[in-house]
Amino acid sequence: MTNKLTWYGHAALGLETGGYKLLIDPFFTGNPAASTSAEAVEADFILVSHGHGDHVGDAIAIAKRSGATVISNYEIAGWFEKQGVAKTHGQQHGGGFKHPFGYLKLTLAFHGSALPDGSNGGNPAGFLLTTNDGKKIYMAQDTGLFGDMKLIGEEGLDLAVIPIGDNYTMGPADALRAVKLLEPKVVIPIHYNTWDLIAQDADAWAKRVEKETKTKAVVLKPGERYSL
Numbered sequence: 001m002t003n004k005l006t007w008y009g010h011a012a013l014g015l016e017t018g019g020y021k022l023l024i025d026p027f028f029t030g031n032p033a034a035s036t037s038a039e040a041v042e043a044d045f046i047l048v049s050h051g052h053g054d055h056v057g058d059a060i061a062i063a064k065r066s067g068a069t070v071i072s073n074y075e076i077a078g079w080f081e082k083q084g085v086a087k088t089h090g091q092q093h094g095g096g097f098k099h100p101f102g103y104l105k106l107t108l109a110f111h112g113s114a115l116p117d118g119s120n121g122g123n124p125a126g127f128l129l130t131t132n133d134g135k136k137i138y139m140a141q142d143t144g145l146f147g148d149m150k151l152i153g154e155e156g157l158d159l160a161v162i163p164i165g166d167n168y169t170m171g172p173a174d175a176l177r178a179v180k181l182l183e184p185k186v187v188i189p190i191h192y193n194t195w196d197l198i199a200q201d202a203d204a205w206a207k208r209v210e211k212e213t214k215t216k217a218v219v220l221k222p223g224e225r226y227s228l
């Protein structure tokens, strides 16, 4: 079984695992880096890390069109239900659940989570997925550096997807420190170059990662994918 992770630009990810299609933080409309559209993507499950507009994105429209289940924290899952999304699943930090596509745990994230209409979006999250074939994938989404990344790393990560854009999330220097705590086999940077404010040289960062750690750094262009 192969797991295919696609970076659609910004923090939007697609993951194909065991025949299931997952979308993570599907922000396409208004995303200058988007490599696909809300109309074109397919999804069985949509994972929303926190309430900000660049992560909720097109999730409502995609869920209504595709019938996908939206998975997020309890507050955000309830908000999606109020927007008319038929299938939602709320979890909370530290809590895992065995979904058809694998075991998904919500992790800490240091960030905000207000929803686009000002509703309470609970606390922001990252995702730790154990696929049905045993691969561990950590998608940090929006966060600053935190020491408990060490605990996430202790699970033995095959892949970590982390932000490097700075200003709203970790920048390159803290993201390098995050790699040292997480010790994943492979790291993929996201949440950069969407706008000038978060412009970064991902190739230079990747070189530093490979010089200072044992982790392989894979820099994708929007629309490219990595298989594991």
Ligand code: NI
Pocket: 050, 052, 055, 111, 112, 142, 168
């Ligand atoms: Ni955010």
Ligand code: MN
Pocket: 011, 052, 054, 055, 142, 168, 191
């Ligand atoms: Mn963001």
